[in-house]
Amino acid sequence: MRAAPTILHLDMDAFFAAAEQASKPSLRGKPVVVGGLGPRGVVATASYEARRFGVHSAMPMGQARRLAPNAAYLVPRFAFYRAISGQVMELLGRLSPLVEPLSLDEAFVDLEAGGLAEDSAGARAVGERLRAEILATTGLTGSVGLAGSKMLAKIASEEAKPDGLVLYEPGTERALLAPRSVRIIPGVGPATGDHLRRAGITTVADLVEAGEDELVRILGRSHGASLFRMALGHDDRPVVAERDAKSVSVEDTFDIDLHDRLRIRLEVERLAERCVARLRGSGHSGRTIVLKVRRYDFSTLTRSETLRGPTDDPLVVREAAERLLELVDTTGGVRLLGVGVSGLADYTQEDLFAQAEAEAGAEAGAGAEAGAEAEAGVGVGAGAGAGAGVGAGTDARAGAGRGTVGGAAAGPAGAGEAVEVVAAPGTAAEAGGRRWAPGHDVRHVVLGAGWVQGSGLGRVTVRFEEPGSTVPGRVRTFAVDDPELEPSDPLPLVPSGVTGAEGAAPVTPSGG
DNA sequence: TCTGGGGTCCTAGGACCC
DNA sequence: TCTGGGGTCCTAGGACCC
Numbered sequence: 001m002r003a004a005p006t007i008l009h010l011d012m013d014a015f016f017a018a019a020e021q022a023s024k025p026s027l028r029g030k031p032v033v034v035g036g037l038g039p040r041g042v043v044a045t046a047s048y049e050a051r052r053f054g055v056h057s058a059m060p061m062g063q064a065r066r067l068a069p070n071a072a073y074l075v076p077r078f079a080f081y082r083a084i085s086g087q088v089m090e091l092l093g094r095l096s097p098l099v100e101p102l103s104l105d106e107a108f109v110d111l112e113a114g115g116l117a118e119d120s121a122g123a124r125a126v127g128e129r130l131r132a133e134i135l136a137t138t139g140l141t142g143s144v145g146l147a148g149s150k151m152l153a154k155i156a157s158e159e160a161k162p163d164g165l166v167l168y169e170p171g172t173e174r175a176l177l178a179p180r181s182v183r184i185i186p187g188v189g190p191a192t193g194d195h196l197r198r199a200g201i202t203t204v205a206d207l208v209e210a211g212e213d214e215l216v217r218i219l220g221r222s223h224g225a226s227l228f229r230m231a232l233g234h235d236d237r238p239v240v241a242e243r244d245a246k247s248v249s250v251e252d253t254f255d256i257d258l259h260d261r262l263r264i265r266l267e268v269e270r271l272a273e274r275c276v277a278r279l280r281g282s283g284h285s286g287r288t289i290v291l292k293v294r295r296y297d298f299s300t301l302t303r304s305e306t307l308r309g310p311t312d313d314p315l316v317v318r319e320a321a322e323r324l325l326e327l328v329d330t331t332g333g334v335r336l337l338g339v340g341v342s343g344l345a346d347y348t349q350e351d352l353f354a355q356a357e358a359e360a361g362a363e364a365g366a367g368a369e370a371g372a373e374a375e376a377g378v379g380v381g382a383g384a385g386a387g388a389g390v391g392a393g394t395d396a397r398a399g400a401g402r403g404t405v406g407g408a409a410a411g412p413a414g415a416g417e418a419v420e421v422v423a424a425p426g427t428a429a430e431a432g433g434r435r436w437a438p439g440h441d442v443r444h445v446v447l448g449a450g451w452v453q454g455s456g457l458g459r460v461t462v463r464f465e466e467p468g469s470t471v472p473g474r475v476r477t478f479a480v481d482d483p484e485l486e487p488s489d490p491l492p493l494v495p496s497g498v499t500g501a502e503g504a505a506p507v508t509p510s511g512g
Numbered sequence: 513t514c515t516g517g518g519g520t521c522c523t524a525g526g527a528c529c530c
Numbered sequence: 531t532c533t534g535g536g537g538t539c540c541t542a543g544g545a546c547c548c
Contacts, residue, residue: 044548057548058548102547102548103547103548104548105548106548186546186547187545187546187547188546189545189546189547190545190546191544191545191546192545192546223545288540288541300543300544301542301543302541302542302543303541303542304540304541304542305541306539306540306541
């Protein structure tokens with residue numbers, strides 16, 4: 001809590017969907033839904049046009065399609081979003097040394113630490129200038145909240161959406177919060193909301209009236225006490241620039257439940273490998289291995305094992321994960337598997353235990369190499385890695401069919417970092433169309449830049465247009481193996497030289 | 513077509529130690 | 531040698547966030 005509203009919260013508007021609309025002129029003003037396109041996909045982001053149909057984040061894709069059958073459905077392109085996010089974070093970094101990113105599209109900035117704003121007028125000016133710079137640099141809009149605390153700044157940016165700025169004067173917090181639902185307070189989700197409602201507490205004013213002791217009785221020591229403080233508008237959490245990672249994990253939901261114990265074991269091994277690659281890429285090792293299993297009925301369990309010392313050895317992690325799998329009954333089927341590592345240590349504190357265990361298997365410097373590979377992989381993801389979970393949306397039903405061994409149907413449904421789950425290059429699966437994910441960029445030797453509108457039955461439909469154009473481009477259909485067509489990297493949303501903010505990097509995926 | 517993936521923090525019980 | 535209390539670590543699960 002401070003005397004001037006110098007904590008800024010930035011939240012990009014419908015970020016993934018807006019980025020797709022900016023890069024694809026034909027989608028501007030139209031409902032766009034970004035998310036997993038497999039049979040078990042969910043919505044990551046819906047454009048404001050799609051939200052008018054009732055589509056929202058975390059909704060199952062099937063439901064979204066029923067509500068908005070004519071929307072454009074696209075698979076996420078994280079490398080692309082990450083590149084845009086980097087531009088935005090760079091702009092934030094010019095405001096203050098204290099920038100705390102919460103995700104690709106959201107961050108707190110401590111303007112006081114930056115010395116740019118001392119009062120409300122100054123803070124507002126900085127916020128408005130930031131919004132203009134973001135638009136000029138990325139072509140996208142973001143909403144800004146300004147207040148004397150993190151909580152209020154976040155609530156303010158939510159209030160400002162879309163494309164706005166809201167500033168709450170310090171001192172007005174309590175009055176402002178009092179009539180609102182308890183759900184407005186970050187950390188109060190569906191479960192806590194229900195819990196409180198059963199106790200007759202629905203508004204923030206009710207929270208205050210209930211008193212700290214009562215809240216502690218209902219919600220427990222920590223949650224109750226902090227909720228009471230929040231209800232009073234008290235929040236002195238600082239903006240923290242660097243936060244150490246606490247865990248690394250990967251998981252896959254399968255299009256069809258896995259029953260075969262050998263297949264399950266194989267998937268666990270693959271997940272362990274991916275997890276370690278990420279662990280090393282981040283420069284860490286870890287002590288505790290966690291296996292996650294979601295069963296056919298959506299019940300979820302975890303089993304964990306703590307080693308004597310931290311490791312980043314793939315073999316050690318894999319074997320631990322396999323041991324943990326032995327503890328789990330998988331009869332009935334498994335819909336999700338995950339492997340994680342927690343109890344992280346800096347890679348430089350690498351253990352002797354795992355190295356001895358691996359019998360000189362690990363070589364010094366491997367961490368750095370793994371890091372480079374991981375980065376390169378991300379870049380590739382925008383193009384060749386397109387396939388994961390997408391084929392299932394169009395191809396699995398049309399062509400490949402469910403249950404095909406190693407094919408689309410039984411593959412991971414996740415629309416995450418696609419590159420990591422794609423079949424080996426040159427396999428039948430890839431040639432069969434999995435590389436043509438809806439929304440991904442392509443280039444045709446004659447017709448130039450475009451993006452995949454859809455694929456199936458051996459064909460891929462492409463719309464030829466670029467971010468800068470103002471009218472929708474032409475649509476053409478090709479054979480999936482047309483040699484004149486190939487995946488390509490995203491084009492910049494704003495041509496360099498036209499940007500208001502000098503020195504911004506062009507929008508290309510890192511390493512791509 | 514019923515439910516993603518990557519995280520964080522908290523609670524609670526049991527083991528173990530002093 | 532009928533019996534206490536506190537601290538820390540480990541494990542499992544759950545709520546929440548984007």
